Amino acid sequence: MAAFGVTFDGTPSFAEAEAIVFRVVTKDWEVIEILVRCGLYRSKLNSDQLSSHIIDAIVNRAHLQLKNWMSTHQDRARVNKGALGEAKRKFPDATPAENYCTTHTINNAGKKAMGDEGIATFAHLFRKSWQAVINTPGKARDRYAEVFGHAPTTASGVRFFVRYEQVSELFEATPERIMDIISWCVGRKVSEVSSKSMMLKFDPSTDARASLAMAIVETAVVAEGVRPFAEACYTLEGDSCLILRAISVFRRLEQFIEDGYSTPKLEEAVDRAMPLLVHVESSYTAKVASANAAVESASGNVAEIENELKRLNEMKQQVQGGTSSRGRVRQSTERTRDNNQLDNVLEQIVEARVREKSLKAAVKAAKDTLAKVVKAYDDWKTQYPHRTKIELMDHGKNILKPVGQYYHDQFTSEDGDCHPMRVMSEAAQIFNPIFLAKMSADADIVTVLHYLADKLTAFGYRHFNDKFIKNLKKEMPSLVKEAKRDHDLDRIPSSRQYQTRMQKRIKRKNLPTDSSLDWRNDAGEYAQRIWKWWKPRKDKYPCHSLAIRLIVLAQLSSCSVERVFSKLEKIRDVTSDNLKEDMCEIRLLLQVNGDMDDMYNELVLNRVDGE
Amino acid sequence: MAKQAVDYWSPIDAQKLTAWQKVYIKTKVLLRLCDQHKLQQSKMKSAHEAAAKARAASEAHAASKAKAQANAPVQLDPPLVRTADGSMKDVNECIVVPPAACSPRAVKKRGGRGKKKHVPVTEQQLQLVINGGRGGNGPKLHDHGFSLTKDGRVFCPLCPTVIDNVKNVKRHTIESATHKAAFERKMDAAVKLHHQSIKLVDKKAKGGQMSDDLMSYRFKALISAAKHNVPTDAMKGICADFVDEYSGHTFADSSDAVSLAAGPLLEALVLRIRQILSSDGCFWCNL
Numbered sequence: 001m002a003a004f005g006v007t008f009d010g011t012p013s014f015a016e017a018e019a020i021v022f023r024v025v026t027k028d029w030e031v032i033e034i035l036v037r038c039g040l041y042r043s044k045l046n047s048d049q050l051s052s053h054i055i056d057a058i059v060n061r062a063h064l065q066l067k068n069w070m071s072t073h074q075d076r077a078r079v080n081k082g083a084l085g086e087a088k089r090k091f092p093d094a095t096p097a098e099n100y101c102t103t104h105t106i107n108n109a110g111k112k113a114m115g116d117e118g119i120a121t122f123a124h125l126f127r128k129s130w131q132a133v134i135n136t137p138g139k140a141r142d143r144y145a146e147v148f149g150h151a152p153t154t155a156s157g158v159r160f161f162v163r164y165e166q167v168s169e170l171f172e173a174t175p176e177r178i179m180d181i182i183s184w185c186v187g188r189k190v191s192e193v194s195s196k197s198m199m200l201k202f203d204p205s206t207d208a209r210a211s212l213a214m215a216i217v218e219t220a221v222v223a224e225g226v227r228p229f230a231e232a233c234y235t236l237e238g239d240s241c242l243i244l245r246a247i248s249v250f251r252r253l254e255q256f257i258e259d260g261y262s263t264p265k266l267e268e269a270v271d272r273a274m275p276l277l278v279h280v281e282s283s284y285t286a287k288v289a290s291a292n293a294a295v296e297s298a299s300g301n302v303a304e305i306e307n308e309l310k311r312l313n314e315m316k317q318q319v320q321g322g323t324s325s326r327g328r329v330r331q332s333t334e335r336t337r338d339n340n341q342l343d344n345v346l347e348q349i350v351e352a353r354v355r356e357k358s359l360k361a362a363v364k365a366a367k368d369t370l371a372k373v374v375k376a377y378d379d380w381k382t383q384y385p386h387r388t389k390i391e392l393m394d395h396g397k398n399i400l401k402p403v404g405q406y407y408h409d410q411f412t413s414e415d416g417d418c419h420p421m422r423v424m425s426e427a428a429q430i431f432n433p434i435f436l437a438k439m440s441a442d443a444d445i446v447t448v449l450h451y452l453a454d455k456l457t458a459f460g461y462r463h464f465n466d467k468f469i470k471n472l473k474k475e476m477p478s479l480v481k482e483a484k485r486d487h488d489l490d491r492i493p494s495s496r497q498y499q500t501r502m503q504k505r506i507k508r509k510n511l512p513t514d515s516s517l518d519w520r521n522d523a524g525e526y527a528q529r530i531w532k533w534w535k536p537r538k539d540k541y542p543c544h545s546l547a548i549r550l551i552v553l554a555q556l557s558s559c560s561v562e563r564v565f566s567k568l569e570k571i572r573d574v575t576s577d578n579l580k581e582d583m584c585e586i587r588l589l590l591q592v593n594g595d596m597d598d599m600y601n602e603l604v605l606n607r608v609d610g611e
Numbered sequence: 612m613a614k615q616a617v618d619y620w621s622p623i624d625a626q627k628l629t630a631w632q633k634v635y636i637k638t639k640v641l642l643r644l645c646d647q648h649k650l651q652q653s654k655m656k657s658a659h660e661a662a663a664k665a666r667a668a669s670e671a672h673a674a675s676k677a678k679a680q681a682n683a684p685v686q687l688d689p690p691l692v693r694t695a696d697g698s699m700k701d702v703n704e705c706i707v708v709p710p711a712a713c714s715p716r717a718v719k720k721r722g723g724r725g726k727k728k729h730v731p732v733t734e735q736q737l738q739l740v741i742n743g744g745r746g747g748n749g750p751k752l753h754d755h756g757f758s759l760t761k762d763g764r765v766f767c768p769l770c771p772t773v774i775d776n777v778k779n780v781k782r783h784t785i786e787s788a789t790h791k792a793a794f795e796r797k798m799d800a801a802v803k804l805h806h807q808s809i810k811l812v813d814k815k816a817k818g819g820q821m822s823d824d825l826m827s828y829r830f831k832a833l834i835s836a837a838k839h840n841v842p843t844d845a846m847k848g849i850c851a852d853f854v855d856e857y858s859g860h861t862f863a864d865s866s867d868a869v870s871l872a873a874g875p876l877l878e879a880l881v882l883r884i885r886q887i888l889s890s891d892g893c894f895w896c897n898l
Binding site: 001034042055059068590 | 692693694695697705706707708710768769770771793796834837838840842846877881883884887888889895896
């Protein structure tokens with residue numbers, strides 16, 4: 001029975017759907033993926049139901065044996081882990097290696113930079129406001145297309161890198177683009193309702209310009225710092241034999257993290273943001289200074305009036321004349337009193353006391369104002385703790401640290417869910433003829449290749465036991481010789497998928513149509529050429545040929561199932577609620593697999609004829 | 612024959628036909644050509660030729676049957692599986708497959724209904740709007756697929772949207788961007804299917820296999836429609852045309868025709884998947 005890998009996943013977004021894709025290698029060395037089942041369910045499946053769904057697809061629908069179930073690929077959802085555990089517990093023959101989707105994990109790493117749990121809160125807020133501006137067709141989108149020559153990217157759904165693309169597009173040309181957008185909103189070139197959120201949070205004519213400054217810095221960091229992760233994610237989403245070349249993708253990411261997250265345009269963005277921050281801070285300091293001055297001035301007035309009162313009281317004493325005391329009786333000496341003058345003084349005292357009261361109230365009000373202004377300033381400083389250039393640069397670097405940490409925890413740490421995938425990719429280097437050709441002496445074979453061969457156990461296949469690896473090692477010296485003799489992958493014609501990819505890339509980057517890009521930079525094509533290099537040598541190195549056919553069953557992502565859901569969504573758009581299970585499955589099978597005539601003729605009919 | 616197919620509808624002013632009408636015409640053409648071909652063959656062939664042909668056909672049938680037997684999946688019954696206690700059991704005894712969501716639909720309903728009292732829309736009112744309003748001078752909305760729900764609302768299958776007031780139907784076709792986009796897609800799909808049917812006529816004519824049975828035609832139509840993501844209503848129409856024409860059945864609901872064809876087609880597709888996966892052409896690892 002055919003050895004196969006299974007990729008499964010579900011979506012709750014528009015219907016409770018579960019899809020299963022099988023991955024097999026043909027005897028003609030073609031890797032094929034077939035959608036075997038996509039079920040619509042009334043409610044979300046639990047792990048027990050999901051395991052039944054998978055087993056049913058394998059045994060009842062495909063009539064395959066559980067012992068040939070080599071590997072599974074799924075995201076790290078708890079229900080998926082539970083379903084696999086359940087299947088293994090119920091059926092001892094089912095011993096697939098559990099591989100977690102690396103692209104989902106890298107996607108989650110990206111969320112650590114920008115998103116609900118990310119540090120770049122201002123960039124996140126800005127993107128959400130921008131999404132609100134362009135969410136519906138209207139003046140904003142038309143204006144954008146008119147100025148920048150293409151429609152703006154809209155981002156919805158759960159995938160982080162869709163949102164990243166939006167941020168990247170905002171920053172791609174220049175930070176000016178952000179200012180342009182703001183100026184449209186200010187100039188009411190977009191609808192008031194759409195730009196309400198943007199104007200409330202990022203209006204450059206108010207103190208919100210500080211938020212705008214932070215958004216400029218954080219957008220720059222996210223656009224540049226998360227780019228390698230996005231590229232890695234897109235590269236690993238291919239369906240070719242990427243396991244043979246995935247280590248280069250992982251190493252590039254690790255190098256980027258080790259180098260301290262290179263973001264060359266960060267300084268430029270900080271320079272752009274600093275005047276905005278300085279403007280707001282100087283306005284706060286000016287407010288504090290003016291409030292201080294008001295308090296001082298009011299206090300001075302109070303002091304003056306107090307002196308005046310003191311003087312008037314003394315005058316009153318003088319006008320009232322002396323007193324004489326006899327025993328316990330104290331009497332004023334009426335002879336010296338001038339009543340008219342006394343009345344004048346008393347009137348002045350009353351006036352002064354009224355003025356004193358009002359001035360004291362003014363002092364209190366000024367002090368309250370000062371306290372409010374100081375509190376607002378303190379709050380602002382708490383909200384924007386990074387106000388100097390150095391602090392902003394540090395903040396920019398700090399945004400990316402959790403991303404690197406998450407990657408480290410999942411991929412390079414031994415406890416990480418995706419650590420086995422990284423080890424598997426590393427072990428798969430023993431099939432790369434260019435790598436093999438670099439082995440200079442027998443010592444290299446022992447120290448490097450044997451070491452990597454031992455790592456093949458990370459695949460979790462029962463076939464990769466000690467005896468098999470021993471035989472594999474025996475083949476290595478002659479294989480190295482063969483690789484040294486012929487390791488020219490340039491001669492292998494490029495695949496049709498690669499050519500299409502290159503055409504699209506050339507068009508996207510506006511390169512000359514006759515320009516050719518180096519296939520070595522394309523992990524998918526590189527892996528495909530390694531695979532093709534092995535095809536004529538399958539009989540010469542039986543252990544290696546068996547091993548390579550088993551390892552390409554392992555896939556780095558569950559993208560094949562995600563593509564099924566994209567098709568399902570299109571079907572849903574067309575059929576609306578009139579979606580019956582059988583027709584839905586027919587549509588999906590035909591759209592994803594085609595009518596399978598060629599495959600059937602090649603694998604079933606021709607083989608029988610040939611035999 | 613391709614020329615014949617074009618001639619079939621060329622007297623009619625093609626400009627006035629909607630894409631869907633062309634598709635329906637094409638499907639009719641297929642049927643008519645098939646009948647004509649059969650008739651011509653039966654007239655022209657002599658008894659001797661017919662016998663020779665029958666002999667050849669029976670040989671071919673026997674050969675294809677033998678081939679099919681050779682190509683049959685290795686194991687037609689689901690294999691037994693080893694359970695945790697070490698015994699071999701039928702897999703269906705060990706698993707409880709979650710109930711699939713067939714009709715009534717499993718797909719989540721979109722949106723909600725207002726609390727305002729609703730005045731049901733009548734069939735006459737809807738038809739009036741679809742036919743271009745009073746006097747029939749307005750735009751015709753036949754291709755948009757508006758239908759009445761049981762509770763007297765107008766349902767737009769393209770968006771999908773439920774419209775409470777019949778007056779909003781026309782506005783919906785003009786102002787809703789989603790509807791416009793979906794309508795354009797539908798038209799594109801119709802045109803594709805239309806071209807597909809022309810190609811099919813050509814192919815059949817060249818190959819001389821016009822005598823395909825009903826099942827094959829029905830599947831071809833269904834496969835073509837499913838591949839191009841044709842809307843449900845159109846698919847129902849295509850299937851109903853074939854089934855009504857050949858089987859003599861008249862279905863009260865054209866969706867029954869789809870059901871009649873969908874089951875065998877799904878079975879055929881699953882069987883093909885099974886045959887491919889269990890075929891000798893796949894890499895077996897018997898270590």
